[in-house]
Amino acid sequence: MQMKVLVPVKRVIDYNVKVRVKADGSGVDLANVKMSMNPFDEIAVEQAIRLKEAGKAEEVIAVSIGVKQAQETLRTALAMGADRAILVIASEDVNTDIEPLAVAKILKAIIDEEKPGLVLAGKQAIDNDMNATGQMLSALMGWSQGTFASSLDIDGDHALVTREVDGGLQTIKVTMPSIITVDLRLNEPRYASLPNIMKAKKKPMDEKTAADYGVDVTPRLQVISTAEPETRKAGEIVGSVDELIAKLKEAGAV
Amino acid sequence: MAVLLLAEVTDGELAMDATAKAVTAAATLGDVTVLCCGASAAAAGDAASKIKGITKVLVAEDASLGHRLAEPTAALIVSLAGDYEHIVAPATTDAKNVLPRVAALLDVMVISDVSAVVSSDTFERPIYAGNAIQTVKSIDPKKVVSFRTSTFDAAEEGGSAPVETISAVANPGLSEWVEDKVAASDRPELTSAGVVVSGGRGVGSKEDFAMIEKLADALGAAVGASRAAVDSGYAPNDWQVGQTGKVVAPALYVAVGISGAIQHLAGMKDSKIIVAINKDEEAPIFQVADYGLVADLFEAVPELTKKLS
Ligand SMILES: Cc1cc2nc3c(=O)[nH]c(=O)nc-3n(C[C@H](O)[C@H](O)[C@H](O)COP(=O)(O)OP(=O)(O)OC[C@H]3O[C@@H](n4cnc5c(N)ncnc54)[C@H](O)[C@@H]3O)c2cc1C
Ligand SMILES: Nc1ncnc2c1ncn2[C@@H]1O[C@H](COP(=O)(O)O)[C@@H](O)[C@H]1O
Numbered sequence: 310m311q312m313k314v315l316v317p318v319k320r321v322i323d324y325n326v327k328v329r330v331k332a333d334g335s336g337v338d339l340a341n342v343k344m345s346m347n348p349f350d351e352i353a354v355e356q357a358i359r360l361k362e363a364g365k366a367e368e369v370i371a372v373s374i375g376v377k378q379a380q381e382t383l384r385t386a387l388a389m390g391a392d393r394a395i396l397v398i399a400s401e402d403v404n405t406d407i408e409p410l411a412v413a414k415i416l417k418a419i420i421d422e423e424k425p426g427l428v429l430a431g432k433q434a435i436d437n438d439m440n441a442t443g444q445m446l447s448a449l450m451g452w453s454q455g456t457f458a459s460s461l462d463i464d465g466d467h468a469l470v471t472r473e474v475d476g477g478l479q480t481i482k483v484t485m486p487s488i489i490t491v492d493l494r495l496n497e498p499r500y501a502s503l504p505n506i507m508k509a510k511k512k513p514m515d516e517k518t519a520a521d522y523g524v525d526v527t528p529r530l531q532v533i534s535t536a537e538p539e540t541r542k543a544g545e546i547v548g549s550v551d552e553l554i555a556k557l558k559e560a561g562a563v
Numbered sequence: 564m565a566v567l568l569l570a571e572v573t574d575g576e577l578a579m580d581a582t583a584k585a586v587t588a589a590a591t592l593g594d595v596t597v598l599c600c601g602a603s604a605a606a607a608g609d610a611a612s613k614i615k616g617i618t619k620v621l622v623a624e625d626a627s628l629g630h631r632l633a634e635p636t637a638a639l640i641v642s643l644a645g646d647y648e649h650i651v652a653p654a655t656t657d658a659k660n661v662l663p664r665v666a667a668l669l670d671v672m673v674i675s676d677v678s679a680v681v682s683s684d685t686f687e688r689p690i691y692a693g694n695a696i697q698t699v700k701s702i703d704p705k706k707v708v709s710f711r712t713s714t715f716d717a718a719e720e721g722g723s724a725p726v727e728t729i730s731a732v733a734n735p736g737l738s739e740w741v742e743d744k745v746a747a748s749d750r751p752e753l754t755s756a757g758v759v760v761s762g763g764r765g766v767g768s769k770e771d772f773a774m775i776e777k778l779a780d781a782l783g784a785a786v787g788a789s790r791a792a793v794d795s796g797y798a799p800n801d802w803q804v805g806q807t808g809k810v811v812a813p814a815l816y817v818a819v820g821i822s823g824a825i826q827h828l829a830g831m832k833d834s835k836i837i838v839a840i841n842k843d844e845e846a847p848i849f850q851v852a853d854y855g856l857v858a859d860l861f862e863a864v865p866e867l868t869k870k871l872s
Contacts, residue, residue: 322691324826327694327825328691328692328694328695330694330695337690337691337694337695408672409663409672409673410666410667410670410671410672410673413667432807433807435691435692435806436690436691437690438675438676438688438689438690438691438692438806439663439673439675440659440663440675440676441663441666441673441675442663443663444633444659444660444661444662444663444664444667445663445664445666445667445673446667447633447664448637448663448664448665448667448668449667451735452737453634453737453738454633454634454660454664454737454738455738456633456659456660457656457660459800469741472656473656473800473801474656474657474801475655475656475657475754475801475809476573476743476745476801477743477744477745477746477799477800477801478743478744478745478800478801479630479740479742479743479744480740480741480742480743480744481630481632481738481739481740481741482738482739482740482741483737483738484736484737484738492807493790493794493807494793494794494800528672529671529672529701529702529703530672530674530699530700530701530702531699531700531701531702532697532698532699533685533698533699533700534697534698535690535695535696535697535698536695536696536697536698537695537696538689538693538694538695538696541832541837541850541851543849543850543851543852543855544837544852544853544854544855545853545854545855546844546849546855546856546857547854547855547856549856550856550858550863550866550867550870551870553838553854553856553867554867554870554871556854557815557836557838557854560836560853562758562814562815562835562836563782563815563871
């Protein structure tokens with residue numbers, strides 16, 4: 310079966326950056342900070358490209374919703390091997406995070422137009438740590454959902470999805486079309502080669518706005534404040550196993 | 564105000580610790596009704612009825628509700644939603660699978676991984692792997708919330724809430740269960756254990772990971788792992804502690820051969836006492852450890868195990 314695959318990719322602070330809370334409590338400092346594609350979304354893009362390479366997908370479409378700068382994230386997806394991209398501008402301000410519900414509504418509108426057979430999303434965005442968009446989109450579409458996938462095997466009108474869950478691994482069979490959210494162990498995403506980065510510049514990128522899809526992105530969760538978590542102080546370095554045991558006994562821990 | 568709490572039920576059995584911790588958080592919001600569902604759920608319902616501070620237990624048994632599939636479970640919750648202002652659950656992988664689906668069907672936002680309840684519409688939640696704590700106020704008519712269990716104490720047992728049986732709703736029939744791969748273990752469960760011993764990439768192999776398990780056994784502890792240890796095949800995925808694994812806050816956490824990346828710290832930095840064993844004195848884990856031992860783990864761990872046994 311040949312189908313289009315839609316991959317939503319989010320622009321987030323790079324996972325290596327030490328996040329700083331702004332002194333006035335208004336949020337996290339995003340000025341002059343390295344931004345990258347959400348790591349889970351790289352895995353989703355990789356999986357979509359592999360499906361195309363295996364002849365199971367005909368086209369991979371990357372979508373990002375947020376500020377104009379998200380086009381860089383989309384270029385990365387194109388350089389990895391996505392065929393085209395859709396940028397949906399939903400905010401002018403880099404400090405505004407578009408909530409999963411609004412993202413899911415925009416994605417639904419795109420699905421209604423593009424009619425993909427599969428959506429591969431990340432399990433979680435590492436900025437808001439919400440872990441919600443795929444499940445919400447699946448609800449809005451009335452499609453099956455296979456979340457936290459560490460293995461995916463598509464076979465005609467259904468797919469086998471192995472999911473990383475609290476108790477271990479669960480395998481389910483979902484009906485296609487489906488929304489799959491990917492976990493870290495699904496694959497190792499490729500790096501974009503220089504020639505592919507050059508080629509990506511010529512690949513098509515549509516620019517839309519949330520209003521084009523008639524979606525109201527007003528947040529349902531008003532951010533009252535953002536605070537630094539309680540920090541732990543480094544304790545002491547002990548010189549030996551015996552000293553460690555003595556300290557733990559003293560603290561009543563063993 | 565009424566709260567519907569989705570109990571954590573796996574193969575007919577109630578996960579008491581996770582459910583009772585969510586009850587503590589939910590009880591601050593209103594009268595708590597606990598929903599136990601599954602292919603069999605009556606025994607879980609009886610167990611849940613003993614949690615103190617709840618008003619009622621609903622039991623829904625149906626083959627379609629077995630194996631915790633999201634679509635039929637969400638459909639059931641949505642059918643009950645009219646009576647409740649809050650729909651909540653412990654933030655387990657099952658709840659994270661189901662609750663956002665429920666929220667979208669109700670056209671409300673989900674509020675994931677809440678670490679503190681400020682008021683009935685305002686909640687604290689960690690973002691950026693716990694590097695910031697955000698306070699959010701929901702303007703939605705219903706609040707769909709998962710609670711991070713590591714930050715709430717379990718409600719006591721000794722109650723006797725009435726149990727009511729309800730029927731399932733039509734199964735959307737979108738997915739089917741195939742199999743579970745669950746490793747049986749006599750050790751305490753990771754998220755409720757009082758002591759956790761975790762191993763990282765430094766342990767070096769699956770065989771040597773047995774050393775971590777021996778130390779855990781000497782301490783009556785659960786075993787955890789870093790993502791690198793799981794990715795390398797030293798440990799199963801359900802042992803992973805961190806931003807994208809489990810969040811634990813035991814009385815004692817022992818990190819062995821773990822560097823202390825923020826994504827790992829996200830899952831353990833609220834532990835009461837942290838011990839780190841690492842041969843690199845510059846390892847970031849020492850910045851959060853109460854007691855650090857700069858040593859080769861292949862010497863220190865067997866010695867520690869022997870002296871504690
Ligand atoms: C999106 C995302 C999500 C992630 N989620 C998680 C998560 O949930 N949990 C998680 O843990 N990580 C997570 N990570 C990965 C994280 O960034 C780190 O890569 C990981 O935690 C490193 O694991 P480690 O400390 O075992 O390995 P390393 O960083 O390689 O550290 C190994 C340590 O072992 C020490 N060592 C080596 N040999 C010895 C010896 N003989 N004796 C003593 N010490 C020794 C070394 O000094 C070193 O400090 C995530 C990453 C991303 C991008
Ligand atoms: N603004 C966005 N643009 C594109 N994709 C998104 C956006 N927000 C979330 N997603 C997708 O949804 C996944 C889960 O995000 P979240 O529900 O926010 O944790 C991400 O990994 C992305 O695949």
